[in-house]
Amino acid sequence: MKHYTYDEWLQYVKDEINDKDKQELEDHLYTCDQCLTHYLLAIEANETSLPILSDISEFTDSVMAEISKQKIVVPDTNSNFSTKLMVPSVPDTKTTKTKTEIKKKPFYQQAVFHYLLAAAATILLTFTGAFQSLATYANALESPQQQVQEKKPSVTEGVINKTFAWMDSLEKKEANKK
Numbered sequence: 001m002k003h004y005t006y007d008e009w010l011q012y013v014k015d016e017i018n019d020k021d022k023q024e025l026e027d028h029l030y031t032c033d034q035c036l037t038h039y040l041l042a043i044e045a046n047e048t049s050l051p052i053l054s055d056i057s058e059f060t061d062s063v064m065a066e067i068s069k070q071k072i073v074v075p076d077t078n079s080n081f082s083t084k085l086m087v088p089s090v091p092d093t094k095t096t097k098t099k100t101e102i103k104k105k106p107f108y109q110q111a112v113f114h115y116l117l118a119a120a121a122t123i124l125l126t127f128t129g130a131f132q133s134l135a136t137y138a139n140a141l142e143s144p145q146q147q148v149q150e151k152k153p154s155v156t157e158g159v160i161n162k163t164f165a166w167m168d169s170l171e172k173k174e175a176n177k178k
Contacts, residue, residue, distance in 0.1 A: 004028065004035050009042040014049070 004025060011017050012025050029036055043050070053059050107113055125131055153161070 001032065002028075003032065004038065006038045006042060009035070009038045010045065012039070013042045013046045 008017075008025070012022065017025075029039060
């Protein structure tokens with residue numbers, strides 16, 4: 001990756017380079033943190049020569065007006081041709097619909113409906129005993145495994161039992177020798 005020097009960024013900030021180089025520098029800023037640091041240092045060094053905004057809200061309004069004039073190119077997916085539709089990027093505030101003109105979603109597509117449906121299903125399953133029968137079924141599945149585990153001694157108990165049996169056999173041998 002090619003990095004640009006501080007002097008190149010200083011020329012960019014002072015607007016002393018051609019449009020092609022400007023575009024390359026701007027594209028490079030998106031991917032390089034090191035060059036972004038040089039760019040910010042160049043801006044700080046030239047801060048006094050940069051224009052001062054007299055009315056910030058007026059500037060914001062003019063930028064937003066320019067953005068709403070721009071169009072975004074969207075490919076037409078309904079046809080096999082390479083036609084493109086032009087769609088405004090930001091809706092114009094003058095043509096926005098009022099609350100009465102906005103079509104509401106049907107009741108079955110609203111979140112409140114889904115919450116009420118889930119609550120009703122939970123209450124129905126609770127009162128019919130479905131949850132109780134599930135709990136009984138789960139206990140029945142677990143109990144045979146517990147019984148099998150209770151019958152089979154653990155490894156530690158098996159070792160202890162064998163050790164005691166061996167010690168008992170040693171004691172019998174000693175008693176037989178005497």
